[in-house]
Amino acid sequence: MLRRTAPLRKRALMANKVYPDAKSALEGFTFDGMTVMSGGFGLCGIPENLIIALRDTGVKDVTVISNNAGVDGWGLGLLLETKQIKKMVSSYVGENKEFARQYLSGELELEFNPQGTLAERCRAGGAGIAGFYTKTGVGTLVAEGKETKVFNGETFVLETGLIADLSIVKAWKGDKEGNLIFRKTARNFNPMMATAGKKCVAEVEILVETGELDPDAIHTPGIYVDRIVEGTFEKRIEQRTITKRENA
C-alpha cells in the first residue's frame, strides 16, 4: 500500500512534464519517416502551436493521421505547403486546395478511413487492441483486400488498431501531471490520439498546478501525456454562421 504521505524525495525524482514552449516540447521526439497523430476536427481543437513547431523541425516524409488536413495556410495545411507530409490518413479533406492538388498530381499518398473507423482505430491502438470488426464500409472500397467475417448473419470487416510514433493533442486545461480537460466540441479525436502515440505532447490553453483540476472531470489521465506546454491560440473558425439578432 502507498503511504498516505509520499516522501518529498520521491516526488523530486518524477519526470517534469512541463515544457516552456512547443519547440522544446518536441525535442528528441521527431525523425524523418515518422508517423504523427494530430488531434482536431476541422480547425477545432487542433494543436496549433505543435503543428507549427513540427514544421519548424524540418522533419520529412511524415505520415500524418488526422481526421482532416487543415486548410490552405493553417493547421496541417502548413505542413502540406512545405511538402513535409508523405502520406495522410484521414476521413475528409475537402477544405484544402493544396491537398487536392498534391494528391491528384500523385505527390501525396492518401488513405481514406471512415471517420468512426479512424476514431476506433486510434482508440484500439491506444488500448492494446490489434484489430476489430465493424460493419462500416462493408462492400465498399475501404473494405477491399480486408478480411470479413459474418456475425449473427451480418458481415463485418476487420480493421486494425493504429499507433503513432508521436501524437500531438490540444486540450483546454491541463495540470503538471498531464491530466487533461477538453472543452466542448474541441475534444473530438484528441483523447484517443493521446492514448495511441508512443510519445504524446499536449498543448493547453490553461496550465494549472497539480490538484487544481477536479479528478472526476478529467478526460485524459496524465499517464498518456509525456510532455505538456501552455500556449496561446488563434482558434480560427471555418464557417462563421450566425443568427441575426432582431432589434428589440
Place this chain on the structure above:
Amino acid sequence: MPWTRDQLAQRAAKELRDGFYVNLGIGIPTLVANYIPQGMEVTLQSENGMLGMGPFPYDDEVDADLINAGKQTITALKKTSYFSSSDSFAMIRGGHIDLSILGAMEVTDRGDLANWMVPGKMVKGMGGAMDLVAGVKRVVVVMEHTSKEGASKLLKQCTLPLTGVNVVDLVITDLGVFEIDKHDSQPMKLLQLADDVTLEEITAKTEASFVNALR
C-alpha cells in the same frame, strides 16, 4: 414544379418522430432542422462530438470550440452533452441514433448509396457517412433526381464508389419520394410525386426500377 431545396427539407422533416435522436448531413439535410414540427422533441447529434445541437449563435456568442460536423458555429442547449469522436461513433455504429438524413450522388433500387467520391476529380472523403449508413436505424436520402445533363441519379447500379450497400430506406428527390423495402423482391416503391410532377415524367427520368405505390 419540382420541389425546391426548402420543400425537400420540409418533406424530409415529415420523417421525424417525437423523441428521435437524429443526425443531419451537410447541405439540404441541415435545413431539415428548420422544419421540426412545433411541440415535437427531436435531439440532433453532430458526429464531431455533440448531442443536443442548438441554432446558430448570435454574433457575440460565437465560440470557436463549438461547431457542428459541417464546421459551422452553433450553440448548445440545456440538454447538450459533449463527447469524443470514438464515443460519437459508438453511438452511431451501435444503432442508438434513430434517423440519419443525408445527401447522395447516386442511389440504386436496392438502397446502395454513393456520395463520397468522384474518381480523379473530387477528393473530399466519406467523413462519417459510411458509419452513419451502416449503423443508424433508418437512413433517408435527400437528393436531386437527375444530373445537370438530365441523367437519372436513381440507378440500377452505382457508377461511383459506394458509401454503403443496401442501406437506404427512403429517397426524397425534387420529383418524388421512394421507399426502399430491402426485404421485398421489388424493393423500390414510388410513394409520392412532387407538385405537378406526373407519373410519366418521373418514370422517364428514373433508371432504377420501381413499382408504383402512389396512394
